[in-house]
Amino acid sequence: xxxxxxxxxxxxxxxxxxxxxxxxxxxxxxxxxxxxxxxxxxxxxxxxxxxxxxxxxxxxxxxxxxxxxxxxxxxxxxxxxxxxxxxxxxxxxxxxxxxxxxxxxxxxxxxxxxxxxxxxxxxxxxxxxxxxxxxxxxxxxxxxxxxxxxxxxxxxxxxxxxxxxxxxxxxxxxxxxxxxxxxx
Amino acid sequence: xxxxxxxxxxxxxxxxxxxxxxxxxxxxxxxxxxxxxxxxxxxxxxxxxxxxxxxxxxxxxxxxxxxxxxxxxxxxxxxxxxxxxxxxxxxxxxxxxxxxxxxxxxxxxxxxxxxxxxxxxxxxxxxxxxxxxxxxxxxxxxxxxxxxxxxxxxxxxxxxxxxxxxxxxxxxxxxxxxxxxxxxxxxxxxxxxxxxxxxxxxxxxxxxxxxxxxxxxxxxxxxxx
Numbered sequence: 560x561x562x563x564x565x566x567x568x569x570x571x572x573x574x575x576x577x578x579x580x581x582x583x584x585x586x587x588x589x590x591x592x593x594x595x596x597x598x599x600x601x602x603x604x605x606x607x608x609x610x611x612x613x614x615x616x617x618x619x620x621x622x623x624x625x626x627x628x629x630x631x632x633x634x635x636x637x638x639x640x641x642x643x644x645x646x647x648x649x650x651x652x653x654x655x656x657x658x659x660x661x662x663x664x665x666x667x668x669x670x671x672x673x674x675x676x677x678x679x680x681x682x683x684x685x686x687x688x689x690x691x692x693x694x695x696x697x698x699x700x701x702x703x704x705x706x707x708x709x710x711x712x713x714x715x716x717x718x719x720x721x722x723x724x725x726x727x728x729x730x731x732x733x734x735x736x737x738x739x740x741x742x743x
Numbered sequence: 744x745x746x747x748x749x750x751x752x753x754x755x756x757x758x759x760x761x762x763x764x765x766x767x768x769x770x771x772x773x774x775x776x777x778x779x780x781x782x783x784x785x786x787x788x789x790x791x792x793x794x795x796x797x798x799x800x801x802x803x804x805x806x807x808x809x810x811x812x813x814x815x816x817x818x819x820x821x822x823x824x825x826x827x828x829x830x831x832x833x834x835x836x837x838x839x840x841x842x843x844x845x846x847x848x849x850x851x852x853x854x855x856x857x858x859x860x861x862x863x864x865x866x867x868x869x870x871x872x873x874x875x876x877x878x879x880x881x882x883x884x885x886x887x888x889x890x891x892x893x894x895x896x897x898x899x900x901x902x903x904x905x906x907x908x909x910x911x912x913x914x915x916x917x918x919x920x921x922x923x924x925x926x927x928x929x930x931x932x933x934x935x936x937x938x939x940x941x942x943x944x945x946x947x948x949x950x951x952x953x954x955x956x957x958x959x960x961x962x963x964x965x966x967x968x
Contacts, residue, residue, distance in 0.1 A: 641871060
């Protein structure tokens with residue numbers, strides 16, 4: 560967080576990110592450390608997935624982090640996790656987040672900080688599950704940073720649905736369909 | 744059992760008192776009755792150039808032993824608490840006046856080192872406080888089982904969106920009762936429901952029976968559970 564004599568910029572900037580598990584990063588790694596048959600406190604789930612722009616035309620990079628199983632919610636047919644992870648955007652930098660991940664409903668996580676163009680960022684991000692646990696749409700609400708590049712913001716959001724897929728060019732990481740030095 | 748030489752290697756990481764010359768293998772006590780209260784003065788904030796209002800929020804965290812918590816994962820495979828051990832946890836939280844159930848904490852303590860001469864441990868803690876419909880506050884910092892600490896407030900959601908600042912952690916009864924004083928900046932005025940006069944911390948503090956029973960008038964809206 561910046562320590563300066565001018566107030567933190569409070570203009571809110573929004574942009575969307577799709578997180579997609581293409582099952583080619585050995586993720587997630589479900590560690591049943593509670594040693595109980597059902598999901599229980601003690602289980603840890605490191606993970607890393609690919610991320611794309613909201614129009615699914617460009618590969619941005621990856622997510623990377625940890626979900627801590629807090630409790631199983633049988634009445635909701637799902638689980639509560641505490642999640643701490645980052646989104647990596649190639650040369651642009653990264654955004655770190657912390658907060659709840661409920662497999663059965665949308666949540667809002669805290670944006671705890673970032674690097675590169677995201678240095679000094681704060682705000683929150685809405686997590687919307689499309690297909691558990693393979694497709695998630697995020698809407699970032701960011702403050703404290705300069706105007707985001709058009710490459711991230713001037714995109715027409717593909718509306719979330721179970722069948723959304725990245726464009727073939729983005730999936731193949733063709734140069735015109737990635738950000739600079741996309742994280743992999 | 745960790746050898747004395749490996750404990751000396753760990754002692755090079757210790758930021759407080761140096762180890763005495765032959766530390767005995769320690770047994771970290773996990774019994775009720777331990778009451779470490781060590782008041783802790785904190786240097787003035789570097790944000791003094793930025794006139795931002797600080798709001799105090801008091802929260803009691805109480806382990807009622809009904810959430811399977813904590814889950815001590817002895818991944819170091821040593822008998823003494825050692826680097827490698829991880830402790831996921833989740834407890835209930837109540838308002839400072841102990842009249843309302845707010846929600847829960849949830850997160851992870853990473854054991855950093857055992858501090859035998861203080862009969863305690865240093866953890867790095869990353870966790871969140873959930874306040875029902877109000878949202879959540881995330882924190883990160885040091886948890887020392889034998890003294891008070893300050894953690895960073897890293898962010899939040901709902902009414903806490905954009906929050907920054909720090910939180911003071913006071914152990915009342917290790918590890919079952921903790922008292923927090925949040926010093927929050929960057930958010931609108933907190934609702935009155937959260938800012939009632941706190942009950943002074945002592946080993947015998949208990950939530951009101953109504954709050955413990957989560958009766959409708961003794962919880963915040965959709966308290967997290």
